[in-house]
Amino acid sequence: IVLAQSPGTLSLSPGERATLSCRASQSVTSGYLAWYQQKPGQAPRLVIYATSSRATGIPDRFSGSESGTEFTLTISRLEPEDFAVYYCQQYATSPHTFGQGTKLEIK
Amino acid sequence: QVQLQESGPGLVKPSETLSLTCSVSGASFTNYYWTWIRQPPGKGLEYIGYIYYKGSTNYNPSLESRVSISVDTSNNQFSLRLRSVTAADTAVYYCASTSRGRPFDDWGQGILVTVSS
Numbered sequence: 001i002v003l004a005q006s007p008g009t010l011s012l013s014p015g016e017r018a019t020l021s022c023r024a025s026q027s028v029t030s031g032y033l034a035w036y037q038q039k040p041g042q043a044p045r046l047v048i049y050a051t052s053s054r055a056t057g058i059p060d061r062f063s064g065s066e067s068g069t070e071f072t073l074t075i076s077r078l079e080p081e082d083f084a085v086y087y088c089q090q091y092a093t094s095p096h097t098f099g100q101g102t103k104l105e106i107k
Numbered sequence: 108q109v110q111l112q113e114s115g116p117g118l119v120k121p122s123e124t125l126s127l128t129c130s131v132s133g134a135s136f137t138n139y140y141w142t143w144i145r146q147p148p149g150k151g152l153e154y155i156g157y158i159y160y161k162g163s164t165n166y167n168p169s170l171e172s173r174v175s176i177s178v179d180t181s182n183n184q185f186s187l188r189l190r191s192v193t194a195a196d197t198a199v200y201y202c203a204s205t206s207r208g209r210p211f212d213d214w215g216q217g218i219l220v221t222v223s224s
Contacts, residue, residue, distance in 0.1 A: 034210035036152075043201055043214040044152065055212075087152055091210050095167040098152040 001026055001090050005099035011107040018075040020102045022088035027069060032092035035064060035073045038101075039084045047086070048073060080106075109134040109204045111215035119196075119222050125189040129202030129215060132183065136160055140205045141185040143176060145198040146217075153198075157205070158185055192222045 002025040012018055022033070031051035036044035046055040048064040051071060061076040075082055083106050088099040115127035129141065143155040156166035158176040166174050170189070178185045189196060199219050203211040 030208070032208065032210075036211075043217050044211075045214075046210060046212055049210045089152075089210060091205070091208075094165050095156075095169075096154045098154065100151045 001028065001093050001097055003088050003090060003097055003099035005086075005088060005102045007102060008100075009103045009105060011105050012078055013107045014078050014080055016078050018073075018078055018082070018104055020073040020086055020104070022071040022073070022099050024069040024071070024090060028071075028090045029092040031066060032090060033064075033066070033071050034089045034091065036087045036089065037082075037084045038087065044087060075104075078104075109139070109213040111202045111204065111213060113200060113202050113215045113218040115218060115220070117219060117221060119192055119220060120224050121193055121222055122191055125187070125192050125196060125200075125220055125222070127187045127200055127202075127218065127220070128184050129186070130182075130184050131204070134204075136180050136183045138206060140165075140207075141176075141178060142203045142205055142211060143187045144201045144203055144211070144214075145196075146201070147195075147198045155187065155189075155200075194222050196220070197222045 004023045006021045035048040038044040051066050052064040063074045065072050085101045085103050087101045110133040112130045119125045137160045140157040142157040158164045173190045175188045199217040201217045202215045204213045
């Protein structure tokens with residue numbers, strides 16, 4: 001399954017709403033799609049799993065949703081610590097593929 | 108929460124074999140799929156493959172001809188071997204854990220491996 005993320009870069013200000021998209025080339029069985037946050041020099045951190053479930057310790061300003069083969073990560077009000085690269089990943093079908101990433105940067 | 112730590116040489120010569128080990132602590136070694144993922148500098152994440160604690164494996168078809176993952180349950184470790192490396196294999200290599208129907212919940216800090224003569 002190929003995952004295409006958009007936009008490549010998103011420039012926003014703290015307090016604004018961020019909407020990141022991940023489009024799958026085919027159906028993702030059981031909604032097995034996750035989102036990871038990666039900051040420079042760090043390993044990725046799980047944010048959302050199973051399309052819309054928040055990982056442990058993730059604040060409720062992060063939410064996930066889907067419409068068909070399009071998945072969305074929404075950050076309702078950006079905090080300074082949210083600026084990072086976000087990757088989507090499907091774990092329904094092997095090989096478990098990642099999207100190419102969206103860089104969320106401070107405007 | 109599972110703790111994972113990668114170890115191995117940071118420099119490998121072209122055409123040689125890259126070998127890394129991941130040490131696991133903080134959880135039972137059973138019932139997990141132990142995974143390797145890599146990230147070339149400035150680029151995205153690539154799934155390499157996983158091994159189930161019982162020994163069954165799954166590899167990314169793009170790497171399958173060169174990769175092998177093994178497990179040492181007595182020492183709570185699993186290992187990656189990537190043969191015939193080139194500069195394109197230069198990356199940060201991460202080990203991670205997952206289980207059935209789960210994403211990659213826990214990750215090691217990553218280890219940079221450079222392929223150069």
